[in-house]
Amino acid sequence: MTRAPRIKRKWRPTLSLVVYAVLLAVLALPIIILIWFRTVERGTGYLAAAEIGALVIALAFTLVVAYVLTRSITGPIDALIGRTEEIAQKGKAALSPLERYGTREIATLSQSFLDLAGELVDRTDYVRSFAAHVCHELKSPLTAIRGAAELLLDDDPEAPMPKADRQRFLENILADAERLDRLLVRLRELAHAELPAAKGRTTIAEVAAELTRRFPGLEVTSSGDIETPIALTPEAFAIAIGNIAENAHQHGASRLTLVATTEERMLKVLVADDGSGIPDGSRALIFQPFFSTRRESGGTGMGLAITRTMLASHGGTIGLMDADERGTRFEIAIPVVG
Numbered sequence: 571m572t573r574a575p576r577i578k579r580k581w582r583p584t585l586s587l588v589v590y591a592v593l594l595a596v597l598a599l600p601i602i603i604l605i606w607f608r609t610v611e612r613g614t615g616y617l618a619a620a621e622i623g624a625l626v627i628a629l630a631f632t633l634v635v636a637y638v639l640t641r642s643i644t645g646p647i648d649a650l651i652g653r654t655e656e657i658a659q660k661g662k663a664a665l666s667p668l669e670r671y672g673t674r675e676i677a678t679l680s681q682s683f684l685d686l687a688g689e690l691v692d693r694t695d696y697v698r699s700f701a702a703h704v705c706h707e708l709k710s711p712l713t714a715i716r717g718a719a720e721l722l723l724d725d726d727p728e729a730p731m732p733k734a735d736r737q738r739f740l741e742n743i744l745a746d747a748e749r750l751d752r753l754l755v756r757l758r759e760l761a762h763a764e765l766p767a768a769k770g771r772t773t774i775a776e777v778a779a780e781l782t783r784r785f786p787g788l789e790v791t792s793s794g795d796i797e798t799p800i801a802l803t804p805e806a807f808a809i810a811i812g813n814i815a816e817n818a819h820q821h822g823a824s825r826l827t828l829v830a831t832t833e834e835r836m837l838k839v840l841v842a843d844d845g846s847g848i849p850d851g852s853r854a855l856i857f858q859p860f861f862s863t864r865r866e867s868g869g870t871g872m873g874l875a876i877t878r879t880m881l882a883s884h885g886g887t888i889g890l891m892d893a894d895e896r897g898t899r900f901e902i903a904i905p906v907v908g
Contacts, residue, residue, distance in 0.1 A: 586644045590636060597632040601625060642672030650680055654687075662691045708753065711746035718743050770803030771907050774830045774839060780808045781815050781826065788819050794830040799907040800837050802884050807904075810880045810888075811841065813873035814900060818843035823897065832906060839902040840891070847898050853890060 583591075649668050656664040665688055671677035718739040725731050774796040781790045800807070811828075818826055823845030830839045848856060857874050878888050886904035 586640070589639050589644060593632050593636050593639075597628055600628055641670070643676070646670055646672040646676045646680070650676070650683065654683070657687050657691075662688075665691065708750065711749045714746045715743050770801065770806065771799050772802055772804040772807050773797050773799055774828055774837075776804055777807050777811050778828055780804070781811060784808075784812060785815055785819050785826075788815060788823065789825045790815070790828070791825070792828040792830070795832045795837060796828070796830050798830065798832055798837050800904045801907050802886070802904055806880055806884065810877040810902075813877045814841055814843075817873055818845045818898065821845035821847070821898075835906055836903045837906050839904070840899060841902060842897060842899040844897040847896055848890070856890065857888075 646668060649670070653664065653666075653668060665684060667684070668680055671680055721731075722736065722739055725736075730736075774792050774794075778790050778792040778796065781788070802810075815826055821843075823843035826841070826843045828839055828841055830837055832838075857878050874888075881888050881902065881904060884904065886902065888900055888902050891899040891901050
């Protein structure tokens with residue numbers, strides 16, 4: 571864990587102390603001037619009624635200014651500091667606006683803080699949930715491998731298990747080991763997707779050529795603004811689109827089409843296949859990590875989660891569209907190079 575830089579501890583005046591000290595200095599100035607003229611210039615130490623009245627008015631005005639500054643600056647800042655401590659202790663339950671902001675700048679600062687705090691809280695919940703899913707996904711094949719290995723280890727030499735059973739246990743171990751390897755590859759891709767966005771430049775035409783090479787059994791076609799450069803590295807975009815292409819291929823698709831259009835500095839790409847499609851009951855879950863409709867055949871359920879994370883880290887989005895007849899359609903939006 572990276573430790574945040576610590577501010578050097580030393581005495582510093584509070585904002586309230588600075589404000590009130592300045593106001594007292596401003597108030598003391600006319601008093602000093604009046605006393606100076608009375609005692610030095612005129613040789614008398616008495617103040618006239620008008621002069622006393624002026625000083626009273628100056629004092630009242632200073633108190634009004636102090637009250638306004640307290641309500642508009644020092645009060646909201648103290649409340650914001652208290653809210654940060656409350657969020658640190660209670661988390662999402664403490665995410666709420668302040669009662670009073672005072673100035674536009676403090677309101678903007680408070681909103682930025684609440685947005686950042688909300689993202690951090692969501693991130694914490696995501697990491698906690700993701701860790702639980704990872705433990706579950708890794709535990710299942712590990713438990714199966716351990717059980718098969720124990721059965722093989724406990725085999726009685728005098729009455730050995732049938733060769734077919736031994737072969738089946740070994741095949742199960744290999745299958746679970748391969749599943750673990752696929753999970754680790756996906757986790758590595760997800761970690762790469764969540765890294766700060768690296769500057770890059772690629773086009774739909776380049777990615778379509780890469781998909782054709784990776785999936786020879788899938789007819790990949792592209793049209794529209796396929797030469798428009800987008801702000802994404804070729805490797806990152808190939809992984810993002812490749813996960814969609816892999817899902818399409820595994821669901822019986824023979825054709826994948828990419829249609830690109832440019833709108834307001836964003837390249838929108840419609841990705842469609844002619845596979846078996848996504849069941850209605852699964853459409854709301856497909857972007858969740860580890861959700862898979864092919865778990866029996868080795869699906870990890872990480873592909874679309876990686877795609878969404880990688881696109882989001884580069885300022886892009888992905889959404890599931892309604893299919894015309896059969897197959898699946900996604901719409902991807904990614905910033906263009908400008």
